[in-house]
Amino acid sequence: MPVIEYGSLKINVDDEGYLVNFNDWNEQVACALAEREGVEELTKEKLDILKFIREYYRKYNFFPILNAVCKNVHQPKNCINEQFMDPLQAWKLAGLPKPSEDIVNIIEYGQTPT
Numbered sequence: 764m765p766v767i768e769y770g771s772l773k774i775n776v777d778d779e780g781y782l783v784n785f786n787d788w789n790e791q792v793a794c795a796l797a798e799r800e801g802v803e804e805l806t807k808e809k810l811d812i813l814k815f816i817r818e819y820y821r822k823y824n825f826f827p828i829l830n831a832v833c834k835n836v837h838q839p840k841n842c843i844n845e846q847f848m849d850p851l852q853a854w855k856l857a858g859l860p861k862p863s864e865d866i867v868n869i870i871e872y873g874q875t876p877t
Contacts, residue, residue, distance in 0.1 A: 764776075764777065764783065765777070765778060765780075767795050767796070767799055769791065769792075769794065769795030769798065770791070772791060772792065772795060774787065774792055774795055774796075775787070776796075776799075777861060779861060780796065780799055780800065780855060781855055781859070781860060781861040782796065782855075782858040782859075782860075785821075785858060785859070785860060787858070788817065788857070788858030790805070790810060792858060793805055793810065793813055793856055793857070793858065796855060796856045796858070797809075797856050800852055800855065800856065802847070802852070802856065805856075806846075808836075808838060808842070808846060809846050809847070809856075811836040811838070812832055812833075812836055812838070812842060812843065812846055812847075812853060813853065813856055813857040813858075814857075815827070815832055815835050815836050816832060816853060816854070816857040816859070817857045817858060817859070819831075819832075820857070820859050826850070826854060826859070826862070826866065826869075826870060829843045829844075829850060850870045850871075851867065851870055851871065854870070
């Protein structure tokens with residue numbers, strides 16, 4: 764299992780960079796994951812998005828509708844795309860477990876495979 768070292772932190776991730784333990788996430792872990800993904804800076808706006816995604820996932824065991832994220836963190840309705848470019852990257856930085864192929868299709872294409 765790969766380990767990311769970030770300052771004094773050692774973070775367990777899977778082979779694709781997804782956090783192994785959901786409960787290991789905090790803002791510092793998010794910064795380490797972001798650095799690994801090539802995201803330059805986790806601004807307050809980006810962290811607000813990640814925190815909302817985590818709480819929604821914790822409550823419903825699913826990724827929220829993207830427009831709902833932006834509305835709930837009081838940002839423009841395209842905030843996910845403006846802040847991250849890729850909702851799957853936001854999923855990873857939020858420390859959620861690796862999504863199934865069906866979830867990837869829903870997030871990327873808005874539909875389930877036929």
